[in-house]
Every structure is written in C-alpha cells, then in structure tokens.
Amino acid sequence: MSESLLAQLQYSPLHAEHVALGAAFTDFGGWQMPVRYSSDLAEHHAVRTAAGIFDISHMAEISVTGADAGAFLDYALAGRLSTLPLLKAKYSLLLDEQGGIVDDLIVYASAEAEYLVVANASNRHAVVEALVARQTDFEVQLSDLTEHLALIAVQGPVSRSVLEATAGLDLRDDLSRGRTLDTLGYYAAMGMAFEGSSVLVARTGYTGEDGFELYVEAEHAVALWRSLLAAGEPRGLVPCGLAARDTLRLEAGMPLYGHELGLSIQPSQAGLGRVVVTDKSRFVGKAAIEAGPAPDARVLVGLTTEGRRAPRADYPVMLGDIEVGLITSGALSPTLGYPVAMAFVDPAVREPGTVLEVDVRGTRVAATVVSLPFYQRKAAS
Amino acid sequence: MSVPNELQYTAEHEWVRLDGDVATVGITQYAADALGDVVYVDLPKVGAAMTAGSIVGEVESTKSVGELYAPLDGEVVEANDAVAAAPETINSDPYGDGWLVKVRVSGTPALLSADEYRALIGG
Numbered sequence: 342m343s344e345s346l347l348a349q350l351q352y353s354p355l356h357a358e359h360v361a362l363g364a365a366f367t368d369f370g371g372w373q374m375p376v377r378y379s380s381d382l383a384e385h386h387a388v389r390t391a392a393g394i395f396d397i398s399h400m401a402e403i404s405v406t407g408a409d410a411g412a413f414l415d416y417a418l419a420g421r422l423s424t425l426p427l428l429k430a431k432y433s434l435l436l437d438e439q440g441g442i443v444d445d446l447i448v449y450a451s452a453e454a455e456y457l458v459v460a461n462a463s464n465r466h467a468v469v470e471a472l473v474a475r476q477t478d479f480e481v482q483l484s485d486l487t488e489h490l491a492l493i494a495v496q497g498p499v500s501r502s503v504l505e506a507t508a509g510l511d512l513r514d515d516l517s518r519g520r521t522l523d524t525l526g527y528y529a530a531m532g533m534a535f536e537g538s539s540v541l542v543a544r545t546g547y548t549g550e551d552g553f554e555l556y557v558e559a560e561h562a563v564a565l566w567r568s569l570l571a572a573g574e575p576r577g578l579v580p581c582g583l584a585a586r587d588t589l590r591l592e593a594g595m596p597l598y599g600h601e602l603g604l605s606i607q608p609s610q611a612g613l614g615r616v617v618v619t620d621k622s623r624f625v626g627k628a629a630i631e632a633g634p635a636p637d638a639r640v641l642v643g644l645t646t647e648g649r650r651a652p653r654a655d656y657p658v659m660l661g662d663i664e665v666g667l668i669t670s671g672a673l674s675p676t677l678g679y680p681v682a683m684a685f686v687d688p689a690v691r692e693p694g695t696v697l698e699v700d701v702r703g704t705r706v707a708a709t710v711v712s713l714p715f716y717q718r719k720a721a722s
Numbered sequence: 723m724s725v726p727n728e729l730q731y732t733a734e735h736e737w738v739r740l741d742g743d744v745a746t747v748g749i750t751q752y753a754a755d756a757l758g759d760v761v762y763v764d765l766p767k768v769g770a771a772m773t774a775g776s777i778v779g780e781v782e783s784t785k786s787v788g789e790l791y792a793p794l795d796g797e798v799v800e801a802n803d804a805v806a807a808a809p810e811t812i813n814s815d816p817y818g819d820g821w822l823v824k825v826r827v828s829g830t831p832a833l834l835s836a837d838e839y840r841a842l843i844g845g
Contacts, residue, residue, distance in 0.1 A: 365755065380813070381784050382759040584758055584785045649762045653787065672784050673761045702780070702787075 353398040354491045354559040355566050362580055369583055370462025372399035377582040384585035385675040388548050391577025392497030394569055395586055401465035402490050402556065403472065405456045407481035414448065414456060416624050417475040419608065419617040425450040428518065430528040430545055434608055434616050435460075435468055440629030441604040442611070444468050445596065447545060449530055457486075457541070457556070461598045475625060491562030495569060496552030496589075498718075499576045504542070504553055506572040510535050510565070522553075535568075536561050547586060549593025550718055588672050591681060594643060594714030600654060600669040601641055601683055607634045610685070611641045612713070639666060639685035643713040644699070646706045649673055651680040652699040658684050659698045659705065665690050668699065674715060681715045682708075723843065724751045726817055730831075731839035734791040737817060738833055745831070747793055748821040749781060749812065752843050757783040760809040765790075765801040765822055772796060772825065774832070779822070781812065790822065794831035800824040 351372045353359070359366070364375035375396060377384060387393050405414060411423030420433040427450050435443040444464035449457040460468040465487060472483055495503055501522050504510060512521060516532030516539055525531055530543035538561050546552035557565050570580065587597070596602050601611055607630065608617050617630055646652060651673045658666030671682030682699070690697060695710040729737045735753035739746040754760065762782040772778050772792035779790035801823050805811050812820040834842065 376785075377758055380759050382761075385784075588784055650764075650782065651762075651784075673782075675784060 351399070353396050354562040355396045355398060355493075358563060358566055359396065359580075364580070364582060367583060370399055370465075372462055374399055375580070375582040377584045378580045381582070381584040381588065382675050384579055384581040385588050387577060387579045388497045388550055388581060388585065388589055389676055390498070392495060392499045392503055392552075392573055393548075393581035393585065394566070394573060394578055395494040395496065395581050396491070396566070397494050397554075397586075398491040398562070399462035400487075400492050401460040401462060401468065402486045402492070403458045403460065403469060404451070404484045404486055405458060405472070405481055406454060406484070407479070408454060409479040410454050410456055410481050413476060413479035413481045414458075415621055416479070417472055418446070418448070419624065419626065419630075420448075421618045421621060422448055422450075422456065425456075427453065428520075428530045430530055430543055432528075432616060434613065435471055436608070436617075436624075436626030436630070437471075437604065438626060438629065439604075440607045440626045440632075440634075442598075442602045442606055442608065443471055443604065445598055445602055449541070449543065451530070451541065459492075464598060471625075489559055491557050491559050491565075493555045493557065493562070493566060493569065494546055494552060495555070495573070495578070496546045496548040497550050497578070499573075499578070500550070500552045503569065503573040503576055503578055506576075507568050508572065509568050510540065535565055540565065547593075547595055548589040549595070549714065549716055550589075587670075588675055591670050591672055591683070592674055592676055592714065592716035594683070596641075596683075597670060606685075607638070610634055610638055637688060640688055640691050641669070642666075642684055642686050642691050643711045643715060644668075644671075644682045644684055644697070644708045645711050645715070646680040646682065646699055646708045648706060649680065650701050650704070650706060652682040652684075652701060652706070652708070656702075657700045658686055658708065659700055660690055665697065676716050683713070686710070723755075724817070725836050725840050725843075727836045729817065729836060730833035731836065731842075732791065732793045732833060733842060734793070735843075736791065736793050738793050738831070740827070740831075743827050744799065745794060745796065745825045745827050746821050747823050747825060748816055749788070749790070750839070751816045753781075753788065754813050754816045754820070757781060757788050758785045759783055760812040763806050763809050763812070763822065765806060766798050768798050768801055770798045772798065781809075792825075793833065794825065794827055795829050796825040796827045798823050799826050
C-alpha cells in the first residue's frame with residue numbers, strides 16, 4: 342500500500358487500546374479496525390455464550406435537526422420516521438430514484454426534533470451527499486458527527502449484567518426518563534451518564550444476541566471501553582473483532598452492504614420490502630418501488646451445504662448445468678458446525694427445501710434452500 | 723513472529739524441512755495468523771506428483787481461503803490425516819503437529835532462508 346493511501350486511513354479513538362490488546366487490523370470502509378484479538382472462533386462463541394465487546398466507531402453518525410426533521414426523513418428514507426417515538430430506533434434504507442439501496446441505516450429519535458442516522462463507514466459520503474441533496478424543501482440542519490463519537494457494542498446473553506456492573510456508567514433520571522437497562526426494549530434507547538457526559542445506550546446489535554450499543558463522545562471512549570472490559574471480563578466478556586462480527590451476523594441472517602445489499606438491488610429482493618412504507622405521498626424511489634423489480638429478478642435466500650467447505654461470495658449456484666444464482670456471503674457456521682450462506686437466486690428455486698448445488702472452486706457441493714435466519718437465540722427467560 | 727532458523731521457506735508462506743530426499747511441508751505462523759482459525763484443509767493424495775508453484779491444496783479459515791502451493795518438485799509420500807481431522811492444529815503448532823505433507827524431492831529446490839523469509843514478512 343502506498344504512503345498516500347495509508348495516510349488517508351482513519352483510526353478509531355480506541356486504536357491504542359486495540360494495539361495494547363494485541364489486535365490484528367484490517368482496512369474496513371477506510372478505517373483501520375480490529376479484525377481479531379485472539380481467535381475468530383473463540384470470540385464468536387463468547388458472544389453466543391457470554392458476551393463480546395466490539396469497537397464499531399467506523400460507523401457514521403449524522404444528526405438531523407430542525408422543525409422538519411421527521412418530514413424530511415420520511416421523504417429522504419424508505420421508512421416513516423416522523424412517527425417514531427422519542428428514544429426509539431428503526432432500521433431503514435436510503436434508496437436512489439431507481440429504488441436501489443444506497444445504504445441501510447439505523448435511525449434513532451434521539452431528542453425532540455432530532456434524529457441520529459447511523460450509516461455504514463463505506464457509505465458515509467454517499468449518505469451525506471444524498472441527504473444534503475434531498476434537504477432543499479425542508480427546514481433541517483445536517484451534521485456529520487462521526488469523528489466526534491465512538492460507538493461500542495456489548496453483545497451476548499450477559500450484556501445487561503456487564504453494563505449494570507460497569508463503574509461510572511450511571512442511570513440519571515433526566516437522561517433515562519424512567520427507563521432502566523432491565524426494562525429497555527429491543528430497538529429502544531436511553532441516555533446514561535459517564536464521566537459527566539451523556540452516553541446514548543441502545544438495545545440494538547448485529548449479532549443475533551441480546552446486547553447494547555453505546556454512543557459516547559470520543560474523548561470519553563477509552564475510559565468507557567476500559568470500564569466495560571473490567572466489568573465484563575469476570576463475566577466471560579472478551580474483545581471481538583470484525584471477523585467474529587461477520588460470522589455472527591451471517592448466522593443471524595443479517596445483510597451486509599456490498600454483499601446482500603447494493604445499488605442494483607431493490608429492498609423486496611433482499612427480503613426488506615417491509616422496511617419501505619409505500620403509502621407515503623412522496624419519497625425518493627417511490628415510482629421505482631411501486632413498479633417493483635422485474636418478475637424474474639433474483640431474490641435473497643439462505644443456503645446450507647454439506648461437508649465443511651463453505652460457499653464464498655460470488656461462487657455460482659447451480660441447478661444442473663444452469664447457473665441460477667450467486668453466493669453473497671458464506672462461512673462454516675461456528676455455532677451450527679456446517680456451512681451456511683446467503684445467495685441471490687432465480688425466483689423459481691427460492692422455496693425452502695429446494696436442492697441446488699454450489700460450485701466451490703470447481704467442486705460441486707449439494708446445497709439446500711432454507712429460511713433465514715440460520716440461528717435464532719432462545720427467548721429470554 | 724516465529725520463523726525457525728533450521729527451516730527453509732517460500733514466498734507463499736510455506737515452510738520446508740529437508741531430511742535427505744524427503745521434505746516436510748507446512749504453512750508458516752505468519753500465514754496461519756493471517757488466515758485466522760483454520761477450519762478445513764484439503765491436502766494432495768499420496769502418490770500425487772507436484773511441480774513447484776502449482777496449486778495442490780487449500781487451507782480454509784472461517785474468514786478466507788488460502789491456496790497451498792507446491793514448494794518444490796516431487797511426489798507426495800504422506801499426508802497429515804490428523805491435521806485434516808483437527809485443522810486448528812495449524813494455528814496452535816504450525817511448525818510441529820500442524821505439518822501438511824511429506825514429499826520425495828526431485829531436483830534441487832529453490833527456497834528462502836529464514837533470514838530471507840523474515841525480510842519478506844517485514845519481521
């Protein structure tokens with residue numbers, strides 16, 4: 342890599358912590374982020390059985406404020422955000438005029454007339470550009486807060502007890518508004534106090550487990566990370582990198598932009614038709630969404646295969662001699678013990694139970710279409 | 723990063739231990755660490771002929787697939803079935819129990835010294 346490219350890489354406020362913990366790094370969306378600390382598998386299993394802590398500060402945060410903020414997001418995004426209750430979160434999409442997916446997002450109603458839009462690192466500039474271009478008719482202010490905020494995820498069945506035991510992370514009535522970590526619902530958020538600063542704590546995640554994501558000002562990130570680790574380590578929490586995050590989200594059937602989502606894919610093809618609220622009077626992409634994708638457009642399915650050789654992105658899915666699809670993500674599932682994959686396939690072969698083959702580097706491997714997700718945690722007791 | 727002095731290496735991150743005309747072959751710790759947890763290996767069969775530089779197998783982790791290149795010309799005389807059954811051995815003991823194949827060498831192989839390999843991986 343050339344010096345000039347290296348100079349453009351961005352670093353998390355927690356970078357020195359990761360170096361001290363012995364992390365290996367990868368370039369992800371222009372950011373130098375931990376790919377693993379010890380073992381991908383050990384980190385994956387820790388999240389399924391106890392807890393993991395992830396630095397996901399590469400994610401982009403854009404605040405939308407002003408009297409028209411809700412109406413603006415109803416127009417700019419696929420969902421209806423104007424009716425999102427305060428301190429609730431919603432999964433949404435940013436579409437282009439052709440109905441293609443520019444990015445998938447989490448939107449928080451963070452305060453009165455204020456939303457926080459969380460985008461993928463690799464799409465940060467595309468999302469900011471699109472939002473700026475769409476704000477003409479609206480009374481809103483946009484602000485890219487990415488460099489001011491760190492984002493830490495604590496995921497796994499013991500996450501709540503880790504947060505409750507974290508020194509310095511305190512409930513304060515004016516921030517929590519009667520909520521507690523115990524009663525905080527899925528896709529709900531609340532403020533907590535840490536070192537005199539406010540932390541947005543959301544019950545969201547990308548692993549298929551119970552867990553929390555904590556938005557904290559960059560200057561307090563190191564102290565919060567250390568405090569979470571100290572509270573978590575006796576409970577089995579380990580630091581986790583992006584490799585474990587990828588296998589966890591794959592097992593949970595969650596899409597990754599650039600794999601299952603992209604500009605040439607309409608939401609309904611990826612099983613995300615429900616995210617688009619079509620009865621809004623206008624929103625970017627409305628005409629294309631109403632027309633819908635071509636009847637023979639490929640759709641996203643889950644596949645399981647035999648043996649231990651995992652299908653990988655771009656491997657062909659075959660029915661006899663006919664290519665009927667392409668793999669988008671795949672791995673030997675650490676939890677299930679067999680390979681799992683997602684693929685876009687012709688609608689004719691989409692039904693669960695359909696038997697196909699994947700061309701794994703020249704070898705045909707039997708594959709069965711299955712419903713997503715591959716893994717679902719047991720309901721909380 | 724461990725790079726034992728008594729072994730020879732390739733630019734494809736494999737190691738070779740020459741004992742008479744039989745070479746034991748594995749992947750280096752650097753390669754094992756870069757792959758992450760190895761979950762599958764595909765090794766050439768006993769009796770297979772190999773030509774230096776050709777692809778003869780695969781080493782696969784949860785994250786990615788690495789190809790196994792023949793480090794020299796020869797014929798496979800033994801494949802490590804234990805490592806095929808327990809691929810994590812490649813991560814835990816890449817230069818010992820994590821060996822992959824033994825090859826009867828024909829000709830004179832062109833390999834890197836430990837110092838040359840260290841220079842290659844910047845360590």
